[in-house]
Amino acid sequence: xxxxxxxxxxxxxxxKRFIVRLKRGEEFHSHRGRILHDDLIGQPWGWxxxxxLRYPFWVLEPSIHDLIMDARRRTQIVYPKESGYIxxxxxxxxxxxxxxxxxxxxxxxxxxxxxxxxxxxxxxYEEREDMLALAERNLTRVGLLDYVELKxxxxxxxxxxxxxxxxxxDVRSPHHYLLQAREALKSGGFLGAxxxxxxxxxxxxxxxxxxxxxxxxxxxxxxxxYKTVPARLxxxxxxxxxxxxxxxARPVAVVEP
Numbered sequence: 001x002x003x004x005x006x007x008x009x010x011x012x013x014x015x016k017r018f019i020v021r022l023k024r025g026e027e028f029h030s031h032r033g034r035i036l037h038d039d040l041i042g043q044p045w046g047w048x049x050x051x052x053l054r055y056p057f058w059v060l061e062p063s064i065h066d067l068i069m070d071a072r073r074r075t076q077i078v079y080p081k082e083s084g085y086i087x088x089x090x091x092x093x094x095x096x097x098x099x100x101x102x103x104x105x106x107x108x109x110x111x112x113x114x115x116x117x118x119x120x121x122x123x124x125y126e127e128r129e130d131m132l133a134l135a136e137r138n139l140t141r142v143g144l145l146d147y148v149e150l151k152x153x154x155x156x157x158x159x160x161x162x163x164x165x166x167x168x169x170d171v172r173s174p175h176h177y178l179l180q181a182r183e184a185l186k187s188g189g190f191l192g193a194x195x196x197x198x199x200x201x202x203x204x205x206x207x208x209x210x211x212x213x214x215x216x217x218x219x220x221x222x223x224x225x226y227k228t229v230p231a232r233l234x235x236x237x238x239x240x241x242x243x244x245x246x247x248x249a250r251p252v253a254v255v256e257p
Contacts, residue, residue, distance in 0.1 A: 002059060004041050007142065009062040012055065019062050019070045021141070032057075064114050071138040073105035074131070078170060078194060079243055081223040083111040089217075089248055090166040090190035095119040097163075099184055101155045101177065102126065102170035106135025112168075113144040122148045123164070125155050159184040169193040173200070174247075175207035182211060182251050189251060194244040201245045213249035220245050 002008050002022060010018040012032060020028050020037075028035045033051025040049060040059055047059045062070075065080045078086070086108075092098055092115045103109055103126035112122045126132045132150050139145040151160070155177050159167075163186040169177060174193040181191055191213065195201055201218055208216055223240045226233060 001042060001044050002040050007062050007067070008040060009060040009066055010035070010049075010057040011060055012057050017066065017070075018057075019066060064111060067142045068107045068110050071105055071107045071110060071142075072134060073107060074134065075104045076196075076243070077105060077107035078111075079240065080111075081221045081240060082194065082244065082246060083108055085219075085221060086168065086192055086246065087111065087115050089246075090168070090192050092116065092166050092190075093120075096165040097161065098122050099159055099161060099164050099167040099181075100124040100170070101159075101168065101174075101181075103135045103150060104131055104170065106138040108168070108170065109135055109139060109148055110142055110144060113139065113147040117144065117147045120147065123151065123159070123161050124148055125151045125153050125159070127152065127154055155180060164189065166190040166192070173203070175200075175203045178207045178211045178213070182213075185251050187251060187253050191249045191251060193247045195247070196244050198245070201247060204247055208247075208249050212252065212254055214252050215248070215250040217248045218245060 004022050004024055006022050008020055008022060010020060018030060022037045022041050024038055026037045032055040033053030035049055035051050043059060045061050048056050049059055050056050068080055094116060096116045097120060098112055098116060100109055100112060100122060103124040109122060109124050116122055129152055132152055136150060139148055158180045161184050164184055166189060167181050167185050193204060220242060225236050227236055
């Protein structure tokens with residue numbers, strides 16, 4: 001049942017999606033008409049509501065995918081097609097302590113915070129003050145800021161945390177920060193990174209080899225949706241193809257010769 005302060009997804013019959021936080025006395029406005037929040041509060045999920053222009057919407061509980069794609073952003077983000085694999089590959093779950101380098105708009109921070117809650121913690125580093133402010137607004141809007149510490153710093157100076165379970169690098173030259181990452185990670189923990197170009201991957205692979213990381217993997221995720229028409233099932237005309245290369249590795253104990 002939808003309650004005051006809940007985030008709800010209003011799904012139109014044309015597939016348009018709107019995410020709204022319910023407040024008594026407020027109204028939702030779109031080109032399809034006006035809906036009173038009071039008409040939504042107390043209604044069951046899956047209920048149909050009609051705007052004053054007689055346009056129908058379904059009232060649904062938004063997924064983390066919906067929240068990430070709805071986040072306001074100024075830069076490229078880690079898309080849900082990658083974030084789900086990253087969480088599984090790096091064993092990020094409730095109770096984990098995770099470092100994110102390169103907060104950006106906070107889209108992937110939302111996925112991390114949801115995964116580690118309620119007992120875990122995300123430590124997210126970003127150089128730009130304006131990006132941290134945007135990420136803070138996005139995290140506050142979805143109710144996940146309590147699980148995140150936002151830190152403004154050049155990660156070349158290192159990370160405050162030690163023995164974290166996982167560390168993800170979303171920065172221009174991740175190979176420059178492998179020593180800092182190793183110092184923050186627990187032995188045998190999980191390192192991940194995302195870069196857009198192949199030469200960046202090569203630089204990172206060389207660095208991982210030099211720093212003694214093991215279990216190295218490189219991959220990319222291509223998402224190909226289909227038109228949901230039973231009589232004419234076929235791929236949609238456009239797909240979300242290359243958005244970045246994912247690199248994973250594990251730090252292990254260094255044995256002195």
